[in-house]
Amino acid sequence: MKVNSKKISLIFLLFSISLLSSQKDQSKLISPLDIPLAISGTFGEIRSSHFHAGLDIKTGGKQGLKVRTVLDGSVSRIRVSTTGYGKAVYIDHPNGTTSVYAHLKNFSPKIESYIKEAQYEKESYVIEKFPKNELAVLKGEVIGFSGNTGGSSGPHLHFEIRDTKNQMPFNPMIFNIDVVDTKKPVIQKLFLFHENNFGEDIITQKIKLEKISDGLYKAPKIYTSGKIGIGLQMYDNQDLSLFNKNxxxxxxxxxxxxxISDYNYNNIKFDDSQYLNLLIDYKEFKNKKIRVQKLFNPNNSNISFIDKDEKNAKFSIEENKSYDLLIEISDFKKNISRIEMKITGRETNFIHPTIEGELILPENEYLFKFKDQTVHLKKNTFYYPTSLNVYKDHDSIKINPDISLFKKSFSIEFFANKYDSISKRQSFIARLNKKKKIAYYPTIIKDSIFITKSVQAGTYFLAKDSIPPKIKPINFKKNQWLSKSKFxxxxxEDDLSGIKYYEGEINGKWVLFEYEPKNKNLTFNFNDLKFKSGKQDLKLKVTDNVGNESIFQTTFYRKYD
Ligand SMILES: [Zn+2]
Known part of the structure; x- marks a missing residue:
């Protein structure tokens, strides 16, 4: 309870700060975009590896929309990455919050020139800088342009508000972000959970709901007994995002x-994401791609936004007793969907699944030894006793079933005494993914032992990449005049182990090529540097993850004023 009241008082503190200063209209946030806000991702939303720490705001399928800082402040962090947030700006505000703008196409000229100077100094596209009051910005000032950089699968703005002190993200909706929402959450299916012999929450009933009216659902009469929990398959949408499942x-x-249960997404911690696969039913997700969210605190988790007192626990159904339950699911704008249900206690027997393979107990350490391979599971690799099949199939190691939820990584080793030095250098540990494609796993080679770590079951083997990356000009030809080109x-491209490193030079000088792995493009902006007019020498060096290197050299002509 203590932790939560602290959280609440912090929110109230922020509220009162904004109330106080809103008299001067200083602390009232403006919208980060000039268009009505349509949301394709809400705060706390369950993603494949994390709870979503902000809002995803749609940009109409376009890039290049002006992104404005929501309050006066000072740029405190700039990050450029080919993964994650892509190009991102962090701004600290006097009210103790930090706003974050991610997946940008590019920065405002002021920020762009600051970060380019750092990139040229470090000779790296990927960079992170923490300016100290050098880049002040005014509320409404354009700080960049929306894009699709990093781990983004379509143009949008990822927007966050954090507590500056500890970088804990708040639900940005708390700060009156203007999203029109009159739509009630949609509930698709209800699930009952019981604990199995090992203390793991497992689905014991799947229940179809009857929709009585918009926002009201009724469950058929339910018979069960013992300690149970409830889970739901559900989503929400907003007036301007009717087709998004937020x-x-x-x-x-x-x-x-x-x-008996009460939790919400007002603020989360980045650490919470380690328990994400405990809050959903991992097996249902792996087997059917359905996310069933538990409405109780899952065993073995320590999620910060779920209180762990008597509330949010599983509850007991006694035989021959009847219970009336009402479930309320709400969005931030208090549009509520309700489920009415009646549970009657009746003796229930569970058939526990038979164990295939070996039962792995979390308190023990396991070493699976084969002729040229080993698989090593340390203590606490799993949350619960888990049945696992580890075996050799030709030169592969198979670890099954695929639905096993790992708490920690395990290590796999392959011995390759007979490999010559070139084969050894070009080999790596690979995992076969769903589409039967080979995925590179970062591999350490010690003498003749290849080592990698993983948190996924599956098929692992030694793969070999002997083909260097391909380099191909897109918008120019050899000896062409490029005086009018901007870029x-x-x-x-690299077809197997993937690109690890690249570097571009013009006339022997390092130049900044921006890398976008989604379309495999390297882009140099001619505005960055001026050379002597006439013939220009371009050299590009690209290496893959096992060190195969390609060098591309060509010449072009350009007139500089
Ligand atoms: Zn996002």
Missing amino acids: GIHSIKIFMDDKI LKVKI
Whole structure:
């Protein structure tokens, strides 16, 4: 309870700060975009590896929309990465919050020139800088342009508000971000959970709901007994994003008018994401791609936004007793969907699944030894006793079943005494993914032992990449005059182990090529540097993850004023 009241008082503190200063209209946020806000991702929404720490704001399928800082402040961090947030700006505000703008196409001229200077100094596209009050910005000032950089699968703005002190993200909706929402959450299916012999929450009933009216669902009569929990398959959407399946905001369960579950997404911690696969039913997700969210605190988790007192626990159903339950699912704008259900206690027997393979107990360490391979599981590799099949199939190691939820990584070793030095250098540990494609796993080679770590079951083997990356000009030809071009674009590709490193030079000087792995493009902006007019020498060096190197050299002509 203590932790939560602290959280609440912090929110109230922020509220009162903004109330106080809103008299001067200083602390009232403006919108980061000039268009009505349509949301393709809500705060806390469950993603494949994390709880979503901000809002995803749609940009109409376009890039290059002006992105404005929501309050006066000072740029405190700039990051450029080919993964994650892509190009991102962090701005600290006097009210103790930090706003974050990610997946940008580019920065405002002021920020762009600051970061380019750093990139040229470090000779790296990927960079992170922490300016100290050098880049002040005014509320409404354009700080960049929306894009699709980093781990983004379509143009949008990822927007966050954090507590500056500890970088804990708040739900940006708390700060009156203007999103029109009159739509109630949609509930698709209800699930009952019981604990199995090992203390793991498992689905014991899947229940279809009857939709009585918009926002009201009724469950058929349910018979069960013992300690149970409830899970839901559900989503929410907003008026301007009717086709998006966004996350909900809060959960409440009343049992005979007493609240037994109550949690919401007002603030989360980045650490919470390690428990994400415990909050959903991992097996249902792996088998059917369905996310069933538990409405209770899952065993073995320590999620910061779920209180762990008597609330949010699983509850007991006694035989021959009846219970009235009301579940309320709400979005941030208090549009509520309700489920009414009646549970009657009746003796219930569970058939526990038979164990295939070996039962791995979390308290033990395991070493699977084969002729040329080993698989090593340290203590606490799993949350629960888990049945696992580890075996050799030709030269592969198979670890099954694929639905095993790992808490920690395990290591795999392959011995390759008979490999010559070239084969050894070109080999790596690979995992066969769903589409039967080979995925590179970062591999350490010690003498003749190849070592990697993984948190996934599956098929692992030694693969070999002997083909260097391909480099191909996109918008120019050899000896062409490029005086009118703004950019130099080149495509780089590697078909097996993937691109690890690249470097471009013009007339022997390092130049900044921006790398976008999604379209495999390298782009140099001619505005960056001036050379002597006439013939220009371009040299590009690209290496893959096992060190195969390609060098591309060509010449072009350009007139500089
Ligand atoms: Zn996002």
